[in-house]
Amino acid sequence: MAGVRHNTQRIQSEMKDFRSDLSDELSALAPPPLGDIVGAAASRGRRTRRLRAVSAVVGSAVAMAGVAVLLGGPLSTAGGSTVPVSAAAAPLPSSSATPNAAPNAGAKPAEAQVPISGAALLAAVLPLLPPGATSHLAANTQEPDSKGKNPTTSVQIEVTTPAGTGMVRVFTGKPDQPMFCPKSDCSTDAAGQKVMVDHLADNCIEHTSVSVRRPDGTAVQVLSSSCLAFDGKSNAPGTVVLTDAQAVALATNPLINDSMTPSEGAAAAAQYPSLPTFG
Amino acid sequence: MRKEAEFTAFAEGGATRLRQIAYLMCRDWHLAQDLTQTTLTKMYVAWPRITRRDTDPFLYARKVLLNSLLDHRRLRSSGEVATDKLPEQPDTPDATAVRLTLLDALAQLPRRDRAILLLRHWEDHSVEVTAEILGVSTSIVKTQSMRALAVLRSHLGEDREVLFS
Incomplete structure (x- = not known):
């Protein structure tokens, strides 16, 4: 039991030393400035959202057009023409x-x-x-x-x-x-x-x-x-x-x-x- | 607008810490910066969904960051060159040399072991949370953590008395 406690204390001590030593090392380094990373991320995020929204709208329009073609084919029998099966149905x-x-x-x-x-x-x-x-x-x-x-x-x-x-x-x-x-x-x-x-x-x-x-x-x-x-x-x-x-x-x-x-x-x-x- | 302000507050509070984790994993400030920005961008896009969950956004961010980093290195087939030799050190362990040694020794570890050590001992996460973030079992975290610390000690050699007293 005492052995287990001793081992736990040793690990805790190592964790503390690990963190403090690593922290010291990082402090000693000279990282490049962070810059406006948050602003840039927000800007790219907004662009991604916009692209997704536009893609969804364009995609919906394409899908609607596809549906219209599919529906229009069999129904427009008066003209005697037959619309070939859409690629979507391939x-x-x-x-x-x-x-x-x-x-x-x-x-x-x-x-x-x-x-x-x-x-x-x-x-x-x-x-x-x-x-x-x-x-x-x-x-x-x-x-x-x-x-x-x-x-x-x-x-x-x-x-x-x-x-x-x-x-x-x-x-x-x-x-x-x-x-x-x-x-x-x-x-x-x-x-x-x-x-x-x-x-x-x-x-x-x-x-x-x-x-x-x-x-x-x-x-x-x-x-x-x-x-x-x-x-x-x-x-x-x-x-x-x-x-x-x-x-x-x-x-x-x-x-x-x-x-x-x-x-x-x-x-x-x-x-x-x-x-x-x-x- | 409230969501935007919430995201900005979160990102400004967490960006430095995220970049530190990324740097400790990849040892490249520019890559760390890129990955942090990519992580924050994904966080921004998913922010409405993230804030609906009852979880710490930083936990999610860290998971996204580590996965981005592991994916990045996987697809790059890792520019990392594993070596069994550490940089030459002077005979007299002056303070600077000792400080450099721990970062170098950490870089010698396999990526996952490094991630486990950083999550457990730098980020102070429990075995369970570390296992969840990395998608491994708790027993893996326990055994790899002990093994990785032992490897660090052996890499550090005599300096370990200074570092892990």
């Missing part, structure tokens, strides 16, 4: 899309590409997941750093399969650093994509992690977690819903990309107008 890409196809080989129209939004990434990921109900949809968009590099878009989805509910996160971006890819853990597929599969048994979020780097520099990471999203108090236990092969197929699927066309962005924003962020 079948979704199959989850068996060739995983080794060349990156960016998805059938995207030749429009200008812009960085992918969270909603568009979600729209791309959802059809590729195993069958099941999805919930807790969320997305994060990390804007480029001060050098205009390393923007990241990520999404979070909970999938309920017959085996249970699990969480999947997908990240895309174009980092300016090469992928750390030791020969022992890394392979290159037929499309020239570097693929690395990790398992972190003691980290439920990253239970299965597949990192992919494509020849054009696009990075994709898929996390299949053994716990669910943080609910403000904890991460409840979950089921790992992707096998390693499924996670690799998802991460290497060319439909998962870091860019989109503006029309894809508008359609996705209409479908998912107010995605929450995840931490």
